[in-house]
Amino acid sequence: MISSLRGMNDILEEDYERFxxxxxxxxxxxxxxxxxxxxxxxxxxxxxFKRSVGESSDIVGKEMYQFIDKGENDVCLRPEGTAGVVxxxxxxxxxxxxxxxxxxxxxxxxxxxxxxxGRLRQFHQFGVESFGVESVYEDAMMIMMAAxxxxxxxxxxxxxxxxLGDSNCMPKYRENLVHFVTKLEDxxxxxxxxxxxxxxxxxxxxxxxxxxxxYATAPKLINNLCSTCQDDFDTLKKILDNNGIAYExxxxxxxxxxxxxxxxxxxxxxxIGSQSAIAGGGxxxxxxxxxxxxxxxxxxxxxGIERLMELIHMPEVVREGYYIGAMDEEAVNLVINLAQKKxxxxxxxxxxxxxxxxxxxxxxxxxxxxxxxVIGTNELENGTIWVKDLENKTEETIALGDF
Ligand code: HAM
Numbered sequence: 001m002i003s004s005l006r007g008m009n010d011i012l013e014e015d016y017e018r019f020x021x022x023x024x025x026x027x028x029x030x031x032x033x034x035x036x037x038x039x040x041x042x043x044x045x046x047x048x049f050k051r052s053v054g055e056s057s058d059i060v061g062k063e064m065y066q067f068i069d070k071g072e073n074d075v076c077l078r079p080e081g082t083a084g085v086v087x088x089x090x091x092x093x094x095x096x097x098x099x100x101x102x103x104x105x106x107x108x109x110x111x112x113x114x115x116x117x118g119r120l121r122q123f124h125q126f127g128v129e130s131f132g133v134e135s136v137y138e139d140a141m142m143i144m145m146a147a148x149x150x151x152x153x154x155x156x157x158x159x160x161x162x163x164l165g166d167s168n169c170m171p172k173y174r175e176n177l178v179h180f181v182t183k184l185e186d187x188x189x190x191x192x193x194x195x196x197x198x199x200x201x202x203x204x205x206x207x208x209x210x211x212x213x214x215y216a217t218a219p220k221l222i223n224n225l226c227s228t229c230q231d232d233f234d235t236l237k238k239i240l241d242n243n244g245i246a247y248e249x250x251x252x253x254x255x256x257x258x259x260x261x262x263x264x265x266x267x268x269x270x271x272i273g274s275q276s277a278i279a280g281g282g283x284x285x286x287x288x289x290x291x292x293x294x295x296x297x298x299x300x301x302x303x304g305i306e307r308l309m310e311l312i313h314m315p316e317v318v319r320e321g322y323y324i325g326a327m328d329e330e331a332v333n334l335v336i337n338l339a340q341k342k343x344x345x346x347x348x349x350x351x352x353x354x355x356x357x358x359x360x361x362x363x364x365x366x367x368x369x370x371x372x373x374v375i376g377t378n379e380l381e382n383g384t385i386w387v388k389d390l391e392n393k394t395e396e397t398i399a400l401g402d403f
Contacts, residue, residue: 007113007121009306018309019124023106026126026149026303030104033145035128038103040084042110046074052083052287054258056198063111077110080257081127081302082284083291089131090293100132106305118275118307127281127302131288134297136232139263139283140239146267146279146301147245154313157267157278159245162222162253163233164201164282166261169226174200176219184214204252220251229262236263259284263299272310279303319391321347323364327376329354334375338385338403364390373403 004010011019027037046066053059059079066076078084085103094101106126113119128145130138143159150157165173178200185193189208196203204215225233240247247265255264264282272278281301288296322342326335335350342348349367351360357374364372372388379385385403388395 005121007115007119009120009122015309018312018314019305021314022153022305022308022312023126025152026106027104029145029149029152030128033102033141035102035104035130038085038088038105039107040078040081040088040105042078042108043075044078044084044087046076048083048087048291049076049079051290052086052257052259053080054199056195056202057256057258059111059256063113065110065112079111080109081105081107081125082129082257082259082287082300085127085129085300086287086291086293086298089129089296090288090291094131095288095293095296098132100130102128102130104128116275117273118304118310120306124305125302126305127300129298129300131296131298133299134285136236136263137239139232139299140236140243142281142299142301143236143240143265144243144245146281146303149303150267150278150308153308153311155269155278155308155311156271157269159240159247160250160253160266160268161237161240161247162250162264163225163229163262164254164260164264165221165225165229166285169224169229170221170261173219173221173224176224177201177203180218181215187214199258201254202256205254205256215252222249222251232262255280255282259287259290261285265301267303269307269311272307275307277304278307278311317368319368319370321349321369322371322373323349323351323360323367323369324373325351325360325363325375326354327356327360327374328380330377331375331380334380338373338400361388364388 049060049064055061064076064079069075085105089095089101104127107124108122109125110122112121115121128142130142164170178196181188181196181200181203188211189206192203192206192211206212253264253266260282262283266277267279268276269278279301283299285297288298324335324339326332332352332354339348339350349369351363360374361372370389370391372390374386383400384397385400386397
């Protein structure tokens, strides 16, 4: 038997209900915030991710589904959504057009990680990206939108917040940090030794406990922000306070992708095990320029749908539409005909087999239909149909013309 690849899941039945419920809820909220749908290809040039997510990141360094296609192009399956949306934004010349552009998307992402609970190789994200707004109010709006989506799905969370500074304060901080870490070089893990030269701030979220202990006294970026970054961070906290959004400051939150500056945030859940990040994002003011567009401020986030599916509180299922069945073989064609008409306006399921009433009622129950409608010999003779309202528990026989 051929099975699906490791870390790649089928989504069907109950999972599919959760999946679509989440997408529909998040879509409605993103639209309420003025965002528009964007779809970008699953396959992109590898260079796009190398230049945006960053060569030093784990995603680009170790986890890409990368290959040379039949036309000798170096391509890869997208490991995340932001880079493709930025590419599309520039390709459509929206950077030159100016103004504000807000997008949302959802779809499959691919990372060749070691699969475990909550960590897949093909997973799905719901993401939003906003271009053209420099104000930190946009960062706050993003965070509030993510919180709204989680609350609407009945999901509890902790919000972690940090500021990564900008091109003004970050380089100076980086220098201090490198100075601090270099002194520990013979005690820290191999990955951190490499990070010191590739992307020093990534040492701060190293999972190695020895490293974490050693970095406890490391200089903190949050204490070394320039006045613009500090003011923005203070404003952001004030807006969240005013809107009842609780947060924790996590000075080690650096995010696994290289394109961030200023605001960085992550929503985590304490109810799903070690892969606890359910959403993450932040500001990325330099990325558009980095990918050869006109400098454009931007901010966004993405949520991991598979992780959220475990946490969603689904609304109670309501009975909907019709189930139509025949008790007599001769009525099957009529049933098909009636169902075709009903489907123009309502959800309608049918059973092609002639069955007794008890079995049809079972079928209607399984289909979660509101009305169980059955045609037997009597009904066929009289041109009627027997209808039971499974919610109000009433039943009647009505003329087919009135059905
Ligand atoms: P990210 O933090 O890499 O950010 O991913 C966002 C979310 O995707 C994570 O919080 C997690 O829920 C989910 N996720 C990531 N990897 C996996 C995996 N292997 N299996 C299951 N779920 C996973 C980004 O991707 C950025 N593009 C977010 C962003 C948008 N920043 C600005 N705009």
